[in-house]
Amino acid sequence: MRVTVDVKGEETHEIDLETVSAGSPNGGAGTGGSTPTYQELLAEIDLSPHEVSVLVDGRPVPEDQPVESDHVTVLRLIKGGSKPPIDRNR
Amino acid sequence: MDCNRCDEEAIMHAAYSGAHLCTDHFRESVEKRVRRRVRRDDLVPHGVTPEDPLTWVIGLSGGKDSVVLTEILHETFAEDPRIELVGLTIHEGIEGYRDKSLEACVELTDDLGIRHEVVSYEEEFGVRMDDVVEDDPENMAACAYCGVFRRDLLSNYADELEADLLLTGHNLDDEAQTAMMNFLEGDVEQMAKHFDASLGPLSERDEQDEFVPRAKPLRDVPEKEVALYAHVNDLPAHITECPHSSEAYRGEIQQLLYGLEENHPGTRHSILSGYEELASIMSGEFSGDDGANLQDCAECGSTTTREVCRKCSLLESLV
Numbered sequence: 489m490r491v492t493v494d495v496k497g498e499e500t501h502e503i504d505l506e507t508v509s510a511g512s513p514n515g516g517a518g519t520g521g522s523t524p525t526y527q528e529l530l531a532e533i534d535l536s537p538h539e540v541s542v543l544v545d546g547r548p549v550p551e552d553q554p555v556e557s558d559h560v561t562v563l564r565l566i567k568g569g570s571k572p573p574i575d576r577n578r
Numbered sequence: 579m580d581c582n583r584c585d586e587e588a589i590m591h592a593a594y595s596g597a598h599l600c601t602d603h604f605r606e607s608v609e610k611r612v613r614r615r616v617r618r619d620d621l622v623p624h625g626v627t628p629e630d631p632l633t634w635v636i637g638l639s640g641g642k643d644s645v646v647l648t649e650i651l652h653e654t655f656a657e658d659p660r661i662e663l664v665g666l667t668i669h670e671g672i673e674g675y676r677d678k679s680l681e682a683c684v685e686l687t688d689d690l691g692i693r694h695e696v697v698s699y700e701e702e703f704g705v706r707m708d709d710v711v712e713d714d715p716e717n718m719a720a721c722a723y724c725g726v727f728r729r730d731l732l733s734n735y736a737d738e739l740e741a742d743l744l745l746t747g748h749n750l751d752d753e754a755q756t757a758m759m760n761f762l763e764g765d766v767e768q769m770a771k772h773f774d775a776s777l778g779p780l781s782e783r784d785e786q787d788e789f790v791p792r793a794k795p796l797r798d799v800p801e802k803e804v805a806l807y808a809h810v811n812d813l814p815a816h817i818t819e820c821p822h823s824s825e826a827y828r829g830e831i832q833q834l835l836y837g838l839e840e841n842h843p844g845t846r847h848s849i850l851s852g853y854e855e856l857a858s859i860m861s862g863e864f865s866g867d868d869g870a871n872l873q874d875c876a877e878c879g880s881t882t883t884r885e886v887c888r889k890c891s892l893l894e895s896l897v
Binding site for chain 2: 527536537538539540541547548549550551552553563565566
């Protein structure tokens with residue numbers, strides 16, 4: 489299956505699921521390693537599940553689950569540009 | 579994949595706990611962690627009465643973190659006459675960026691019916707961040723100037739609003755990064771200050787009469803979950819990155835932590851929990867050291883460890 493990964497505000501990637509390495513030690517529960525997980529899909533485009541949310545049909549999905557959709561949307565977390573450590577340099 | 583607690587479909591997986599949660603149980607889990615932190619940090623002392631309520635000022639930028647913090651604190655204390663919430667927004671003078679997030683703040687505080695104050699660098703200091711980054715007299719990153727100005731305004735306005743507490747939306751990722759930075763910089767004294775300024779339970783902090791105490795009730799919640807909470811609650815959080823954002827070292831630590839967390843889930847939690855324990859011990863070690871060095875800034879009168887505070891010396895170099 490070819491999966492379209494739309495990283496909002498950035499690039500859209502076309503990824504062939506066959507080429508994604510499944511069953512990595514911490515890639516999630518998956519289905520015993522046969523189908524790559526969303527986390528493993530993210531790894532293909534160098535994204536960590538801790539910096540993005542993955543949506544399928546507008547709904548967030550757990551990243552440790554096997555990829556079941558041919559179109560996923562990825563929302564990057566936005567750093568609050570206004571949160572330097574407030575306790576420093578008094 | 580079903581939720582661990584009901585038959586609904588899970589929307590998230592927390593690798594550090596193994597939990598898969600549906601929308602409702604995820605919401606509940608975030609709110610529970612924030613309320614537990616409020617209790618553990620003793621933020622509502624015994625003996626507070628509705629006749630003499632506490633004023634809690636929330637640093638409200640309009641980004642996801644401060645919006646989520648405001649929403650949960652409002653949910654928690656809306657019916658509690660002992661706590662009054664005030665949102666404080668700082669406009670740095672960044673064209674386009676802050677105007678939009680200010681709209682999010684106005685929408686949220688209107689919705690919740692809480693008091694909202696806005697202050698700007700331009701009105702207070704006669705500078706705008708857009709111009710500061712152009713001038714850059716100290717050859718520093720934008721965040722270095724902006725942080726000094728923001729801290730000054732947050733402190734002063736917390737004082738002016740007679741705040742009992744100043745709350746900010748720092749999340750688990752923010753605090754784990756700061757902890758790592760202090761470790762790697764070998765800054766042990768900074769750990770003690772961090773504890774006394776915002777990390778320790780109010781009842782255990784070294785007394786600091788000069789400053790309004792601070793608190794970070796979101797610090798048990800990973801950044802990703804804060805964003806997800808804003809998303810599933812459809813909160814009016816502003817979602818554009820600051821155009822001047824440039825904390826290179828923090829970015830490096832952040833990437834390092836993402837990798838560690840992926841290979842060893844729970845790393846951020848353990849970094850912060852060990853750090854808080856160490857910071858508590860350090861606070862005892864350095865107890866009383868800070869107060870002796872404090873004086874009034876010769877220019878503006880604010881409390882500082884220097885003759886002229888950092889804000890005044892930066893403003894001087896900008897003129």
